Amino acid sequence: MAAMTTGAKARWTLLDIIVVIYALVPVLWIVSLSFKTPATLTDGNFIPREWTLQNYADIFSTTTFLRALGNSIGIALISTLIAVVLGTMAAYAIARLEFPGKRALVGVSLLIAMFPQVSLVSPLFEMERSLGLFDTWPGLILPYITFALPLAIYTLSAFFREIPWELEKAAKMDGATPAQAFRRVIAPLAAPGVFTTAILVFIFCWNDFLFAISLTSTEASRTVPAALSFFTGSSQFEDPTGTISAAAVVITIPIIVFVLFFQRRIVAGLTSGAVKG
Amino acid sequence: MAEIVLDKVSKQYPDGALAVSDVDLTIADGEFIILVGPSGCGKSTTLNMIAGLEDITSGELRIDGERVNERAPKDRDIAMVFQSYALYPHMTVRENMAFPLRLAKVDDKTVRAKVDEAARILDLTQHLDRRPSNLSGGQRQRVAMGRAIVRDPKAFLMDEPLSNLDAKLRVQMRTSVAKIQKKLGTTTVYVTHDQTEAMTLGDRVVVMRGGLVQQIGSPQFLYEQPVNLFVAGFIGSPSMNFVPARLENSSVSSPLGNFPLTDRIRTLLEDADAPREVIMGLRPEHFEDATLLDDTAMSGGATFESTVDVLESMGSDKFAYFTLEGEMATSAELEELAADAGASDLSADGTQIITRLSASSQAKEGHPARIWFDTDKIHLFDPHNGRNFTYAD
Structure with missing residues (x-):
């Protein structure tokens, strides 16, 4: 890198800037909208002429958004936790054990991931209504786990396969029970994989709109993406774009925090994971 | 320290392949015994059966006169050194060596004393706070040895522990393995495919081929009186x-x-x-x-x-x-x-x-x-x- 000429450096910088702009413009646009007053909302300026925090004040002044935010956080965290725990155990078994029906199990879990979710919405709606799960937290958590598990199992089993089996044998020889070997040797080494999976699953649950809009009907369990679509302006002639933008900005923050928090763990895990020789 | 007896021990895999067939072997207390043979001869399988990492299909394995076929590895009180060393990468050298003692719930003071003692024997004292990824091959190998010796097991099992080292270091480590074994006087079973290691290290050598024991004897005896063409050539x-x-x-x-x-x-x-x-x-x-x-x-x-x-x-x-x-x-x-x-x-x-x-x-x-x-x-x-x-x- 030190030997890079100024010309090459300039080209790389330009390329980086283009990529960053391409990726960030829509996000910055939303941020910009969230700070505009209703009058200047459609003036097309990238930088707001009149700054206002009214949109943020509006979304936090009603219970609609706060309830939805609570639902989102709770549902996404619980789903992530359960999916990662189950996924870890399943992936470990798939990576380590030979058992009858292993291929079938992996195949079926892949099938679930391939299934178009929209085709499952109607049956799920009917089932949840008759089971009394409709418009409850478990009513969303269950389908989220179902769809997150294949992803979790796939990512995690790849991580487990990379851990030398001899480490486990060594732990056994050192006097560990299988549970101790897993907890004290395998799990710490698989941590980067677990955190990666947790991030992916969390983002999936957090951003889901389809299930959220179809399987909820009230504030009891409606998550933010679904709640956004029910936003209204202060009168029916007013467009709620400003408040929707403000809400979109607010719900991005937990994801950023979540990713940044676990990213540190991922890096820490990878450096300590250097094995063998 | 213990006597290990293999009484007609066999290993048959579910697909019918016979990996080890009727091995009869009595390893005396404190003896250094070598299992040697070409790859696929069943020597590692035999070692894993002694360790408890593989089930014994038939026959009996006795350690100190007690049948241990059904015991889990952790209940056999045996330590093993692996070919890849199998060090825990997320632990320091000290933690690696202390791991078996921690599992055995030994108190902190004893753990510290035993790890320090083992580190001194293996010349690892200045590396105790480093992680395995920062060590050279020879140092990792010594840490693996250290993890085995800290808890005074009944026996050491070594699965080609030197084969990942370069030629010069291998000769050096070979001597130090022999020295440490003599010093501790612990029964040792050592697997290798290298006949030089077999000749130089062991009190007795077991030559295996296709799951069958060909000949058991002192290195010199095997050299002078090979029982068959295979032993003579190997x-x-x-x-x-x-x-x-x-x-x-x-x-x-x-x-x-x-x-x-x-x-x-x-x-x-x-x-x-x-x-x-x-x-x-x-x-x-x-x-x-x-x-x-x-x-x-x-x-x-x-x-x-x-x-x-x-x-x-x-x-x-x-x-x-x-x-x-x-x-x-x-x-x-x-x-x-x-x-x-x-x-x-x-x-x-x-x-x-x-x-x-x-x-x-x-x-x-x-x-x-x-x-x-x-x-x-x-x-x-x-x-x-x-x-x-x-x-x-």
Whole structure:
């Protein structure tokens, strides 16, 4: 890198800037909208002429958004936790054990991931209504786990396969029970994989709109993406774009925090994971 | 410390493959025993069965007189050193070595004392706070040893612990492994495919082939009295020379010439009821440059003349290679040995003979040389089942 000429450096910088702009413009646009007053909302300026925090004040002044935010956080965290725990155990078994029906199990879990979710919405709606799960937290958590598990199992089993089996044998020889070997040797080494999976699953649950809009009907369990679509302006002639933008900005923050928090763990895990020789 | 007894131990995999068949072995308390053989001979499987990492299909394994077949590895009180060392990468050297003690719920003070002691023995004291990824191969190997010795197990099991090291370090570590074992006096089972390690380290060596024990004995005994063609070819470096031979009325005709059998060998052959067609084996050091010997020394052997293909001077000795015209000795054992050495596809015309001559020999590459060999040192093998007719307990 030190030997890079100024010309090459300039080209790389330009390329980086283009990529960053391409990726960030829509996000910055939303941020910009969230700070505009209703009058200047459609003036097309990238930088707001009149700054206002009214949109943020509006979304936090009603219970609609706060309830939805609570639902989102709770549902996404619980789903992530359960999916990662189950996924870890399943992936470990798939990576380590030979058992009858292993291929079938992996195949079926892949099938679930391939299934178009929209085709499952109607049956799920009917089932949840008759089971009394409709418009409850478990009513969303269950389908989220179902769809997150294949992803979790796939990512995690790849991580487990990379851990030398001899480490486990060594732990056994050192006097560990299988549970101790897993907890004290395998799990710490698989941590980067677990955190990666947790991030992916969390983002999936957090951003889901389809299930959220179809399987909820009230504030009891409606998550933010679904709640956004029910936003209204202060009168029916007013467009709620400003408040929707403000809400979109607010719900991005937990994801950023979540990713940044676990990213540190991922890096820490990878450096300590250097094995063998 | 303990005595380990394998009583007709066998391992059969679910697909029917017999990995280890009826191994009978009594390992005395404090003994250093080597399991050696080409890859796939069942030596590692045997070790894993002693460790408890693999189930025993039939037979009984006893440690200190107690049947342990059904016990989990952790309840056998045995430590193991793995080929890849299997160090825990997320722990420091100290934590790695303390791990077995922590699992055993030993108190902190004792753990510290024992780890420090082991680190001192293995010269790891200044590395205790580093992680395995920052250590060299030799240091990692020592940490793996350290993890085994901290808890004073009944036995050490070592699965090719030196094969990941470079040649020089391997020789060094070989000596230190032997020293540590002598010092601790712990029963040790050591698996290797390297016959040099087997010869130099063990009190006794177990040669295995295809899941069967071929011969058990001290390195010197295996070298001098191999029970069959396979052991004869496997033990020794450079390995024994094999040529086809024909027995005729108490004399031998072979590509190395015709010569009379010595009395000792004739008696053994008569007892063994040997066929006429045999394979003759002779170790490189039993040859000598005939010009260096006087008549009395020559009388105990025979000579042949051939052109030196290659001459390697080692300083202390000279290795002279010859190619003998005519057919080669063939048997299943020899093919297997050649395959294990990776030499099966080397198509040579005739038989290659390796001889070890005195450094003062004047033999030159490309020139004929007259070579004497000791006819009392020959081994004669059955070409069909590899049995050594000249084997005597």
